[in-house]
Amino acid sequence: MRNIWVLTKKELAIYFYSPLAYVIITAFLLLSGYFFYQFVAGIADATALRYVLEFIGFISLIISPMITMRLLAEEKKSGTLELLMTAPITETQVVVSKYISSLLFFIALIMPTVAYVILLIFWGKPDLGAIICGYLGLICLAGVFLSIGLFVSSFTSNQIVAVIITFVILLIGWVIGWAGEFFREQWWKDIFKYIGFFEHFDAFRKGLIDSRDFLYCFSLIIFFLFLTVRIVESRRWK
Amino acid sequence: MIQVENLTKKFGNVAAVDGVSFNVENREIVGFLGPNGAGKTTTMRVLTSYLAPTSGRAAVAGFDVVRNSLEARKRIGYLPESVPFYPEMRVREYLSFRAKLKAVPRKQRKQRLDEVMERCRVKDVEHKIIGHLSKGYRQRLGLAEAIIHNPPILILDEPTIGLDPAQIRQTRELIKELGQDKTVILSTHILPEVEMLCNRVIIIHQGKIAIMDTLNNLVKDQKIKLEITGNINDITETLKQLPGIKNISFTQQDLWYVVTIELSNNEDIRDIVYQKIVQNQWGIREFKTERTTLEEMFIRITTRE
Numbered sequence: 001m002r003n004i005w006v007l008t009k010k011e012l013a014i015y016f017y018s019p020l021a022y023v024i025i026t027a028f029l030l031l032s033g034y035f036f037y038q039f040v041a042g043i044a045d046a047t048a049l050r051y052v053l054e055f056i057g058f059i060s061l062i063i064s065p066m067i068t069m070r071l072l073a074e075e076k077k078s079g080t081l082e083l084l085m086t087a088p089i090t091e092t093q094v095v096v097s098k099y100i101s102s103l104l105f106f107i108a109l110i111m112p113t114v115a116y117v118i119l120l121i122f123w124g125k126p127d128l129g130a131i132i133c134g135y136l137g138l139i140c141l142a143g144v145f146l147s148i149g150l151f152v153s154s155f156t157s158n159q160i161v162a163v164i165i166t167f168v169i170l171l172i173g174w175v176i177g178w179a180g181e182f183f184r185e186q187w188w189k190d191i192f193k194y195i196g197f198f199e200h201f202d203a204f205r206k207g208l209i210d211s212r213d214f215l216y217c218f219s220l221i222i223f224f225l226f227l228t229v230r231i232v233e234s235r236r237w238k
Numbered sequence: 239m240i241q242v243e244n245l246t247k248k249f250g251n252v253a254a255v256d257g258v259s260f261n262v263e264n265r266e267i268v269g270f271l272g273p274n275g276a277g278k279t280t281t282m283r284v285l286t287s288y289l290a291p292t293s294g295r296a297a298v299a300g301f302d303v304v305r306n307s308l309e310a311r312k313r314i315g316y317l318p319e320s321v322p323f324y325p326e327m328r329v330r331e332y333l334s335f336r337a338k339l340k341a342v343p344r345k346q347r348k349q350r351l352d353e354v355m356e357r358c359r360v361k362d363v364e365h366k367i368i369g370h371l372s373k374g375y376r377q378r379l380g381l382a383e384a385i386i387h388n389p390p391i392l393i394l395d396e397p398t399i400g401l402d403p404a405q406i407r408q409t410r411e412l413i414k415e416l417g418q419d420k421t422v423i424l425s426t427h428i429l430p431e432v433e434m435l436c437n438r439v440i441i442i443h444q445g446k447i448a449i450m451d452t453l454n455n456l457v458k459d460q461k462i463k464l465e466i467t468g469n470i471n472d473i474t475e476t477l478k479q480l481p482g483i484k485n486i487s488f489t490q491q492d493l494w495y496v497v498t499i500e501l502s503n504n505e506d507i508r509d510i511v512y513q514k515i516v517q518n519q520w521g522i523r524e525f526k527t528e529r530t531t532l533e534e535m536f537i538r539i540t541t542r543e
Contacts, residue, residue, distance in 0.1 A: 006338040010324075017326035079322030083383075086286040086318075087339045088311040236290040238249065 003089045004097045011071070011101030021105070024066055028109055032056050036116045049117070049126060053134040053205050056113065060106070060142045061174055061197075065166035067105055068149025069159040071098045072232065076157040081235075091232045095150070095225055102146045107139065130207030137204020140217040141197060145170055147224035154231040173197045239264050239391055239421040240285065244294035247280050254280040256445035257294070262438075264390075267417040269436035269453075270425040271532075273540050277445040278425040279319050282393050285423070286316045298391060312341070315384035319395040321376055325369030329360055329379060332368060333386060340387035350386065357412065358382035373400040381409065385416065392422045398431060410434060429532045439532070441539055448539045456535060461528040462499040462511060468520035470495050476514055480507055494523070 015021045032055070039051045075081040084094055120126040149166040156162050177196025180189035193199045200213040240262040247255040255277040262268050270278050283289040284296055287307040296303045301310040324332060330351065337347050355361040358378045363371060368379065377400055384392060397413065398406045406428075413422065414435055426432060432439055432453070439456060441449040449456070466473060474486050477499060484502040488495045501507070508527065515522055 003339065006335065010327075010335050013331075014324060014326055078325075079318065079320050080324060082283070082288050082318050083316075083322055083336075086288050086311060086314070086316045087336070088308045088341070089339055090308070236288070238289075 003093045004100070007089070007094060007097035008101045008104070011098055012104060015101065015105050020066065020070075024063055025109055028059060028063060029112055031059055032113055032116075036113070040116075040120070049120065049131055050134065050205050052113075052116065053131075053138060054202075056110065057138055057141055057201050057205070058174075060138065060145060061170045062167070063109070064106070064142060064145035064170065065149050065152075065163040067102050068146050068153050068166065069162040070153070071102060071150055072153040072228070073157050073159045073162045077159075081232075085232075085235075091229050095154075095229045095232060099147060099150055099221075099225055102150065103139075103143055106142045106146060110135070110138065127207065133207045133209055134205045136209070137201050137213070140204065140214065141201045144197065144217050144220045144224075147221040147228075148173075151224040151228045151231070154228045170197075239266075239299055240423065241297045242281070242285075242294070243296070245281065245284060245291050245296055246293045247277075247284055247289060248292045253292075253445050255284070255291075258442065258445070258447055259294075260440055260447065260450055262421055262423060264421055265417070265419065266438060267413070267422040267424065267436045269432035269439045270423055270442065271427075271429070271432060271439060271536060272425075272442040272448075276442045276540075278442055279395055281442070282316075282395050282423070282425065285393055286314055287311055312387075313389050313391055315387070315389040315392045317380045317384045317392075317394045317397055319399075321380040323368045323376065323379070325367070327368055328365055329368060329371070330355070330364040332379070333383060336383050337386045342387050350388075354382045354386050357385075359408065374402060374405045377401055378405075378409070381412070390420055392416060392420050392424075394422065394424045396426055397424065398426065398428065406431075429536060433532055441536060443540050449535070453532075456530075456532065460501045462501065462508065463524070463526050463528060464497045464499070464511075464515075464522060465491075465494050465524035466497055466515070466520050466522050467494050468518065472518065473497065473520060476518065477511065480510055480514070481505065482507060 032052070035055045036052050039055075040049075072081070075084060085091070117126065117128075117131055121128075145166075148169055149162070152166045152169070153159075153162045156165070173195075174197050177193045177198045179196075180192030183189055183192075194216070200216050203210055203213050240260075242258060242260050245255055245258045246253055258277070258281060270281070272278050280289065284291050285298060285303060287303045287310060290304055298310040299313040301307075301313070303310050327335070333351055333355065334347065337351060342350055352361070355364055358381050360375055360379050360382055363375055368376065371379065377397070381394070381397060384394070392413075394413070398409050401409060410431060413424065416422065417435070424432075424435065436453060438452050439449065440447060470488060470490075473495070474488065474497070477483065477486055477497070482501050482505045484500040486497065486499050488497040490496075499511070508525075512525070
């Protein structure tokens with residue numbers, strides 16, 4: 001545990017040493033602020049923040065690959081992975097701490113949007129339960145995105161490649177739920193809906209907390225983290 | 239301290255290290271030599287658990303590098319070949335991070351950091367960003383990182399590469415100092431460095447050990463060279479009767495002869511040779527001893543196919 005904490009702190013420090021973090025934060029806040037204004041001014045009812053959250057969910061899909069791209073790719077490229085893996089720490093500790101740091105970075109990224117909620121409380125009567133649920137869903141969803149990004153980052157040493165592959169995988173995951181529409185049978189539709197990210201996120205966004213959605217997120221996260229650990233370990237046997 | 243048995247590491251079908259066995263005793267400094275691509279770095283990476291052996295086994299301080307890898311790694315200080323760093327971090331911050339990873343107790347950490355930075359002469363840049371440091375500083379920072387947890391074993395992959403002559407000398411002094419209470423494996427291309435630092439030499443060539451011996455044994459072959467004048471038959475006959483002579487040859491330059499006496503053991507017979515010269519009243523204008531250098535040895539081994 002102590003090692004994970006030490007490693008997580010280092011990862012977070014490195015995030016904020018690079019200009020990329022500030023570019024991501026600025027871009028994210030600009031976009032989400034603009035859409036918040038658009039939706040709230042345009043819809044102006046209790047559900048407005050739903051659409052804002054949906055939009056933030058989509059932005060997360062674009063931003064997550066940028067958050068995770070350097071995590072392992074950079075260590076491999078610069079050779080620091082050798083230093084890391086010859087220190088008395090395990091691959092699991094390295095992967096988990098990188099994952100935690102990316103998730104913490106994401107949470108820090110969306111924190112300022114809480115200001116929108118406060119604004120809404122000030123001016124109207126938003127459904128707070130649904131909003132909290134929506135944020136929870138957003139974090140779960142981003143958790144999945146980041147685990148996939150970390151996984152991709154583990155098998156390349158090129159950050160651009162990592163960001164593109166991750167983005168493609170996430171985009172497919174986002175739209176695959178709609179592929180069910182090509183089938184006549186209901187069970188095909190259900191399968192595709194279950195696989196895709198969107199349906200699960202949509203449930204959260206609407207204020208539904210269903211253990212199946214959590215299970216979906218957690219199992220994907222664990223699955224990808226497990227694969228990542230395996231890939232980092234595999235370098236020893238190549 | 240280090241046992242390597244029949245170690246083989248293959249990348250695909252190519253064996254980078256092929257059935258290598260050696261032991262390193264406590265507090266020994268062993269020089270690891272070989273041309274580029276001979277398998278030095280691969281061997282070191284197996285010892286530090288970065289790579290796993292294809293077959294054979296290796297143990298560090300009694301811990302198997304595969305089955306007990308964490309325990310083995312705790313006892314090793316490793317300076318990799320390319321000395322990688324996080325360029326955005328600051329020197330002190332980086333060392334502190336590594337000290338925590340290597341479980342240096344919190345109470346000793348500050349003192350240990352200062353001590354190590356002092357010793358490796360990076361104290362004056364402790365607040366600088368690593369990416370801005372010169373190669374010499376980075377190399378020393380790598381060394382500081384390797385010894386931060388005071389490990390009993392040091393594995394140094396080309397520790398003096400990229401340093402200027404003064405820094406090379408200082409680093410060698412440091413390694414020598416460290417070698418007094420640590421076991422050191424040192425790979426290098428600089429042969430005089432090995433002669434200066436190491437008790438024992440392992441020359442590895444094409445993944446196999448070509449030579450493994452103490453430095454004294456390796457460079458014991460002595461030659462005496464004389465420039466002498468007199469009756470050359472008398473001279474060779476007389477000298478041949480001395481003990482420990484392997485071969486005598488000569489070339490003529492006008493009235494002078496250049497006589498080369500090859501000795502078969504380490505016995506010092508220079509005084510006896512001198513006595514003979516004086517007794518026989520031969521003229522002499524040069525008298526010198528030559529040793530086979532490690533360099534000659536290295537070239538001989540690595541260029542034969």
